[in-house]
Structures are given as C-alpha cells and as structure tokens.
Amino acid sequence: MTKIISDNVNGEPININFGLTLRTPPGCLPFTTDAFLLSAYISRPAGTFVRAAELGAGSGAVSLLTVCRGTADTVTAFEVQPELYEALCQNIEENGYSDRITPVAADIRELTPSIYAGQFDLVFSNPPYLRPGTGLSSSSRVSDICRREVLGGIREFTACAAMLLRYGGMFYAVYRPERIVTLLRALSDVGLELKIMTYVYPDANSTPSLVLVGARRGGGEGARITAPLFIYKDVLSEDGCREETDVFREIYEKGCFPEGYVLR
Template identity: 40%
Template sequence: MEHYDKFNLLPDETITDINSGLKLIQKRDGLTFGSDAYLLSAYVRKSPRARCADLGSGTGIISLLLLAKGKVARIDAVELQPDFAELITRNAELNGFSERLRARCTDLRELDGTSLGAPFDIIVSNPPYMKPTGGRSFSERRQIARHELFGGIGDFCRAASRQLKHGGLFYTVWRPDRLACLVSALCESGLEPKRMTFVHSRLELAPCLVLCESKKGASAGMYVTPPLIMYESGAGAKYTAELNKIYETGEFDEPYQRP
C-alpha cells in the first residue's frame, strides 16, 4: 500500500501527540491508546538498567512511555498481529528508540524461558479484558485486542512467569469485576500479588480498573493502596490533583507505593 505524508502514514492510520512528547501511529479501526495504558506505565517502578518485556504490546504505547520516562533500559515488545508488530517498529523509529525497543511478532502462548533471551527484570501487559463472544465486531483488530481470542489471562501470566527472573516484577491492568480470575492466574503461575490500586472514574462510582504489581517467587502479602480517583465529582470532566500529577510526572508517588 502506498505511503503518504511526512510520517509515512497509510490511509487507515492516524497519528496522535502524547503528552510525554511522543508521537504514536495508530490504526483507525484498531484499539486506540487510552488511560489504562498510561496508568500502567506510570505504575511501573523506575529501574533504569532493567530489561523489560511488553506482552500483547499493540502499537507499543506502554513500551514507548516506559522508555520516555527512563523507567527501563531495553524492551522486547511481543505482539501477535503482524501489522501491529510493524507499527511498534515504526513508532520506535519515529520516537528515537530503535536501539532500545524491539518488536517480536509471535504468539505469547508459545514462548518458553529462552524464546526472548535472558530472563527479564520487568514484564508489563495490558491484556484483553473480555471473554470471547459469539459475534465479531466490525474490526477484527479491536476484537483481538479486547477479547481473549488468542490467550486468556492465564496464558499471559504463565508467559510472564516463564520470562521473568526470580524476584522479577509483573505489572498488569485489569477489570475489577474479573479480579478473582487475575489473582488465581497469578498465583497459579508463581507470581505473588504484592501491590494493588483500584481506579475509580469518580469517588461515588465503583472502580473501573485495577492495577497490580506481582513478584515472581515472593511470599504472600499484598499492599492495597488508597484508591485513585480520576475525575472530580459533579458536572464536567475535571481531573483530580492526583491524576494530573501522574500525567505530568509519569509516576505514582506516596501513598501509592509500598510503605
């Protein structure tokens, strides 16, 4: 397909400016970048020398945010869909991270402990939240990104455990109504949940997301942080001070860290 404009966009693509000084090429009919990806990247503790893997990377947005904030040294981004794996490479080039971000087009269910090289210090994943349904949406790309068509949460946790070194950290974002599935999958994979934050769109509403940090081979014991509230109560959509700070710094600070 013929490319056009200075960013070499295809007709089915768009480009978005991210508030960290990044530019992100996305598919118009794909699942676009949202707050869950940004919050997950901010939840990762800074470890500038760490080697990281991003499972189910999509466009590579989480990997790009981690590198832009200096949180890790290098990332292998695992993505099943070839056109999205190509997007990761292009987004890395566009933002100057070609030497530090490598796309790996493969099925994470087939990864063993040596598939990507040495064990990783950190693994991140924003996996599909929803169980498979009988129908298909108008976009196969969105269907794959949202639904567990090519791997459920158990597959993601097992893949993370196989790739992590002992004591390595796994970060994920998930739906609160399926939290039991996440915790069960983590524990069955040898990943102990150590820190968890519930995210609410507004104080008076039930949580819409949960962020989780797990550690391979750790003993039991988890710190549940105070909740993160995204918007002030009342009319309008004004960010809370806590969310503004996270968007500005790319970090969760106290009291969202372990005491």
C-alpha cells in the same frame, strides 16, 4: 475503556505525552487511560540495567512511555497481530528508540523458554479481558483480538510473564475489577505473588472501572492495597465540564504515581 486521552484520525500520529507520538492502524484501539496508567504504575527495580518485556504491545504506547520515563533501559515488545506489529515498528523508529525497544512478532503462548526464560527484570501487559462471546463485538477484527481472549487469556499471559521473569522480577498489569478473582488465581498458580494493587474509579460515586496490580515472581506473602484512584472530581468545573482530580492530573503531568501508590 475508561477515557481516551488522545485519538488518531486516518492513521496520522498523535501526541501521547513527553513528546512521544503514536500511530494506530485505522479501526484499532486508540491510546487510552488504561495504557497510560499502566505505564505510570510500573516502578523501576533496583539494578544498574533493567530489562523489560511487554506482552501484547499493540502499537507500542506502554513500551515507549516506559523507556522514555527511564523505568526500563530496554524493552522487548511482543505483538502477534501483523497490523499492530507494523505500527509498533514504525512508532519505535519515529520516536528514536530503535536502540532500546526491540519489536518481536510472536504469539506469547509460543515463546521459546530456552531463549527467553528468566531474562527480564520487568514484564508488563494490558491483556485481553473479555471472554469470547461476551460483551459488545467490535467491527474491527484487530480490536476484537485486543479485547477478547481469542489468542490467549489471563492464564496464558501470567504463565508467559512468570517464564520470562528472573526470580524476584515484577509483573505489572491493568485489568477489569469484575474479573479480579480470575486474575489473582492466575497469578498465584504460576508463582507470581501479589505485592501491590490499586482500584481506579471514574469518580467517588461510581464502581471501579480498572484495577492495577504488581506481582513478584517468587515473592513472599503480603500485599499492599493502596488508596483508590479517582479520575474525576464529583463537582463540575465552572464551564460545566468534568474536572480531573489533582492526583490524576499529577500522574498525567509527571508520568508516575505519587509515593503512596509506589511499590518500594
């Protein structure tokens, strides 16, 4: 993870942004920059009513931010892990979005096409990014499943997204740059055409730590690679701390990317 925006203690709710609070089960992944940037990267498509779905919703941070921003009118939030699903339901209710976010306890590999196929304008996900047996293991089984391709990898997530989307619908994801080839191949194989991509760097002297992508179901050729997003300035502030860039601070304050990073 790039940076923890907020953390929770003993399962107590934390403030994430825009007056929203989030409970995360002890030992599970906290609210991070990955989730926040994904929610800010999603563009509302044209249409009077926008239906969205989140694959692997976790505790519901991205779904909550998406409806709060008005990017989607409703979100169906799929989560397979019981501990996270319970937190997801609680967070939806406590934030007053039970009428707009529907939690579904389900494995995204087993969703029924006759019920869900072509029903959504937007699908978004922060999918597992580590292959089983790679990287540092976590003491939390729940966190390990969030990070590792135990219950499905990027191919399963892109296949599910393609099934859920209407023709012309958009899939947004945040992933790891070192696996960009795998991601792009997985998108192309299921008919999701890359439309926009942004690399995220800790600072100008570092390699990218995240990549954000948007892909259209049935889209034609042609993608826009935006300017990179740097989280921190190269110089320290007067008190010796790392200072966030103006662009990152704007994203955090407004909850959306500047015009140059937005798909139109």
